[in-house]
Amino acid sequence: MAKAFASQADLEEKKITFTQVSENAYAYTAEGDPNSGVIIGDDGVLIVDTTATPAMAQDLIAKIRGVTDKPIKYVVLSHYHAVRVLGASAYFAEGAQQIIASRGTYEMIVERGEQDMKSEIERFPRLFAGVETVPGLTWPTLVFEKEITLFLGKLEVKIAHLGAGHTKGDTVVWLPSQKVLFSGDLVEYDAACYCGDAQLEEWPATLEALRALKADKLVPGRGPALLSPAEVDKGLDYTKDFVTTLLQAGREAVAEKLDLKGSMALTRKAMDPKFGHVFIYEHCLPFDVSRAFDEASGIKHPRIWTAERDKDMWAALQD
Numbered sequence: 001m002a003k004a005f006a007s008q009a010d011l012e013e014k015k016i017t018f019t020q021v022s023e024n025a026y027a028y029t030a031e032g033d034p035n036s037g038v039i040i041g042d043d044g045v046l047i048v049d050t051t052a053t054p055a056m057a058q059d060l061i062a063k064i065r066g067v068t069d070k071p072i073k074y075v076v077l078s079h080y081h082a083v084r085v086l087g088a089s090a091y092f093a094e095g096a097q098q099i100i101a102s103r104g105t106y107e108m109i110v111e112r113g114e115q116d117m118k119s120e121i122e123r124f125p126r127l128f129a130g131v132e133t134v135p136g137l138t139w140p141t142l143v144f145e146k147e148i149t150l151f152l153g154k155l156e157v158k159i160a161h162l163g164a165g166h167t168k169g170d171t172v173v174w175l176p177s178q179k180v181l182f183s184g185d186l187v188e189y190d191a192a193c194y195c196g197d198a199q200l201e202e203w204p205a206t207l208e209a210l211r212a213l214k215a216d217k218l219v220p221g222r223g224p225a226l227l228s229p230a231e232v233d234k235g236l237d238y239t240k241d242f243v244t245t246l247l248q249a250g251r252e253a254v255a256e257k258l259d260l261k262g263s264m265a266l267t268r269k270a271m272d273p274k275f276g277h278v279f280i281y282e283h284c285l286p287f288d289v290s291r292a293f294d295e296a297s298g299i300k301h302p303r304i305w306t307a308e309r310d311k312d313m314w315a316a317l318q319d
Contacts, residue, residue: 013126018063019225021217022178024155026067027225028060032191032279033127034083036060037173037182037219041152044073044095048173048182048219050087050138052120055130057090071095074150076159077140078184078221079167080108081197082120083127085138100148101140102161104169108197112304113137119305124283163206164199165243166221168301170206174213181213181232185221189235191279193242196287197302200247200295207240222279245270250292260316263293286317 014031021027026038037048038060045064051057064072072094077085080101088099101109117137121128128134142148147160158174166185173182185194186206210218211233218226218235226235249270253263267289268276275281290313291302303309 016059018066020067021219021225021227022175022180024152024178025175025180025182025217025219026063027219028063029219029224032222035219035221035223035225038064039152039155039157039173039175040064040068040070041155041157043153044071046074046076046150046152046157046173047072047091047096048076049078049084049184049221050075050091052083052128053087053130054090054133054135055087056128057087061090061094073097073152075099076171076173077101077105077138078171078173078182078186079169080105080113080116081167081185082113082117083124084184086117086128086134088138089135098142099138099140100142100144100159100171102169102171103143103145104161104164104167105171106140106143106169108167108169109137109139115304115306118307119310122307123310162209163202165203165206166193166195167197168199172210174215179214179216181210181215181218183210183218183220186210187218187220187235187239188242189220189223189226189238191220191222192275192281192284192288193239193246194280194284194287195243195246195291196284196305198243198288198291198295199300199302200243200250200292203243204240207236211236242271242275245274246288246292247295250289250294250296253293254296260290260293260313264289264317267292286313 014033016030019027028036039046072091075091150157170186215232218232226232249267253266
């Protein structure tokens, strides 16, 4: 019997944790579901990734209101994926003044935001609870090229694009005074890396750029907050191993002139023993194998995922 498409059968709610990781920083994590970050400064709050819908954002807002009544001034998009950005409108009622994104993220919203929104909602309905509250695409109000620095009162916050990986526009948020890094999906831990829109060849170098910051603590895109330099290194190494193993399998599949189904079988031999047990592995792997095969074939810029392409790909991999 064919498996349910993507994560349509994943209906189990995850336990949400709101953890203070430094004097000013908090991690909002959910057992492998997408994380968000919160920075509370002297005069306002900054959010890193919004959740998938305004309805779902209300839980994060309630957690914030449990520790501060300061206005939520800034929302940072770590990348363009719908599950990260479509909840942004909820924060305007809380005082949000700017939605900040990299140039690459803005370009991806222009190019494929509409298709991505429809695709993601169909793949993983549980992560889009209250989807009817989404007013449409989230558009940045402030776009930066490489780096921008904000001050929440005296607290310095750096927002930077250090290189491509998970997408071409990946953005990190860094608190230099407290050595806390919010990586978005550039880093995962105990969860699969979704690589359907990735720049796999560039990703390891970007991870090394993150490592060079020498963070004491890191909030990944999925998985638990990493709360020591040793844990940060483990998260970086884990992600690097995942994406390099995947791309190598893609290169071998192309060299052997395999089709997509053959590529999946070859990739599983390398990936399943190391990563088969982690969150959303079965969801991600078909999309990951497709992208690795494309990139190994010379397709530098990821092809756009549409709801139709998703289902065609999934059907091609079924027995």
